[in-house]
Amino acid sequence: MRILGIEGTAWAASAAVFETDDPDALTSETDRTPDPSSDHVVIESNPYQPESGGIHPREAAEHMATAIPDVVETVLAHAAERHDGPGPVVDGVAFSRGPGLGPCLRIVGTAARAVAQTLDVPLLGVNHMVAHLEIGRYQSGFDSPVCLNASGANAHLLGYHNGRYRVLGETMDTGVGNAIDKFTRHVGWSHPGGPKVERAAADGEYVDLPYVVKGMDFSFSGIMSAAKDEADAGTPVEDICVGLQETIFAMLTEVAERALSLTGTDELVLGGGVGQNARLREMLAEMCEQRGAKFHAPEPRFLRDNAGMIAVLGARMLTAGDTLSVEESSVDPNFRPDQVAVTWRGTDES
Ligand code: ATP
Numbered sequence: 001m002r003i004l005g006i007e008g009t010a011w012a013a014s015a016a017v018f019e020t021d022d023p024d025a026l027t028s029e030t031d032r033t034p035d036p037s038s039d040h041v042v043i044e045s046n047p048y049q050p051e052s053g054g055i056h057p058r059e060a061a062e063h064m065a066t067a068i069p070d071v072v073e074t075v076l077a078h079a080a081e082r083h084d085g086p087g088p089v090v091d092g093v094a095f096s097r098g099p100g101l102g103p104c105l106r107i108v109g110t111a112a113r114a115v116a117q118t119l120d121v122p123l124l125g126v127n128h129m130v131a132h133l134e135i136g137r138y139q140s141g142f143d144s145p146v147c148l149n150a151s152g153a154n155a156h157l158l159g160y161h162n163g164r165y166r167v168l169g170e171t172m173d174t175g176v177g178n179a180i181d182k183f184t185r186h187v188g189w190s191h192p193g194g195p196k197v198e199r200a201a202a203d204g205e206y207v208d209l210p211y212v213v214k215g216m217d218f219s220f221s222g223i224m225s226a227a228k229d230e231a232d233a234g235t236p237v238e239d240i241c242v243g244l245q246e247t248i249f250a251m252l253t254e255v256a257e258r259a260l261s262l263t264g265t266d267e268l269v270l271g272g273g274v275g276q277n278a279r280l281r282e283m284l285a286e287m288c289e290q291r292g293a294k295f296h297a298p299e300p301r302f303l304r305d306n307a308g309m310i311a312v313l314g315a316r317m318l319t320a321g322d323t324l325s326v327e328e329s330s331v332d333p334n335f336r337p338d339q340v341a342v343t344w345r346g347t348d349e350s
Contacts, residue, residue, distance in 0.1 A: 002079055003318065004090045004115065005311025006072060008108040009100025009128050010153065011055055011192075012304065013067030014045040015075045017090065018311035019082065041308045042078050043301060044071040050191050054181055061103035068111050071307075076115075092116075092323070094124035094314020096131070098335030099153070105331035113326055122323035124314040128305075129271075129337045130165055133158055134316070135309035136269030140296035143267065146259045150252055150280065151272030151305075152177035152192075155218065157259040158337055160345070165337045168259045169216030176248060177274045179220035183244065186228045187237050197241045198277050204238030209247045216258060218251045249280045253287050260293055270297040273304040316344040 007014040019040040048063035050056060076089060083089045095112035098105055116123040133147035146168070147158045156170035174182070177194055184193025209226050212219040223244070230240050256268060268288055274280060281297050288295035302308055317323070322343040 002090045003311045003315040004093045005307040006095040007307035007310045008064045009096045011048045014307035015071035016043040016307035016311045017075045017079045043308045044074045057101045064104045064107040088119040092122045092318045094310050096128045097125040098332035102333040109331045124317045125324045126310045127340045131309040131313045132271030134313045135302045145267035145269045147269045148256045149271045150274035159263045169255045172219045173221040183227045200238045201241040204242040207239045207243035209243045253283045266293040268295050275303040276300045320344040
């Protein structure tokens with residue numbers, strides 16, 4: 001089976017082809033770490049880089065309009081090289097249906113419909129946040145993990161129950177990456193700020209910042225205001241970066257631990273672009289080790305926004321017969337993970 005994935009919810013115009021000659025690897029009964037010799041993901045990405053400030057929806061959509069056709073063409077050419085025999089070059093087209101920026105999603109949806117109709121193959125509408133979770137579950141072979149999604153526009157804990165991924169806890173205001181990016185814009189650093197915070201923190205000393213966890217939810221707006229105030233007061237920016245990492249990641253780790261405890265699960269997977277941060281992965285790994293839980297963080301190309309995770313989940317949806325007609329394939333900028341009926345897992349799983 002070969003699936004084209006298309007991603008473009010915000011900044012990454014990305015296309016991928018996922019190929020497996022082992023369809024059993026896609027069913028719930030045989031969930032396991034894929035055999036690298038039988039699985040193959042090629043990802044082509046073209047990131048939007050704002051000239052100044054953060055992501056501007058109209059500019060991002062203009063970027064998608066030119067970059068999506070290019071990346072799709074590149075991976076389809078790769079698929080064509082590997083294709084022998086009759087039939088279409090891919091067996092299905094998976095695309096990010098949401099959540100994300102409406103103008104960007106509409107371009108992705110249009111591209112996916114056009115390719116699916118041209119090749120006469122099924123269309124697969126993927127929830128971007130569920131894809132962040134499922135790539136970790138698929139790679140790790142974990143059965144029923146809790147997932148921490150730490151991305152630009154989101155921050156939440158997901159756990160599976162009764163056919164859906166339930167939101168166990170989430171941000172009460174901005175996404176975690178967006179919060180960090182707001183601080184870095186304030187100190188004059190270009191987008192994205194997360195990697196720059198990580199580099200700067202290597203040379204800093206800890207500064208105390210507000211820690212806000214309420215039950216299973218967290219808030220980042222107070223910590224960002226306090227970090228900006230510290231910068232305006234002349235505190236070295238490297239020190240503030242240490243404070244930001246230690247405080248925000250401790251908040252995420254605390255709620256992740258509580259989610260493990262409440263669900264009784266001993267498996268945690270990480271998703272989202274902020275998951276590329278080594279300090280966050282270290283804190284989560286330590287917490288899991290202390291409780292005897294297993295932890296999996298996908299490699300960076302599968303953590304940040306990427307079409308590989310869309311193609312992999314699309315393949316599992318196709319195996320489950322979870323396809324979309326063109327008429328019902330509209331995108332949804334507010335598509336929550338708990339709206340998705342999880343058709344690709346066995347019905348006996350709780
Ligand atoms: P979403 O998946 O919610 O739509 P997104 O589209 O913004 O999120 P992601 O690729 O998941 O995209 O995450 C991008 C975010 O990750 C940015 O805010 C960026 O600053 C942050 N980020 C990237 N690398 C690091 C790092 N090393 N440390 C901290 N944050 C990072």
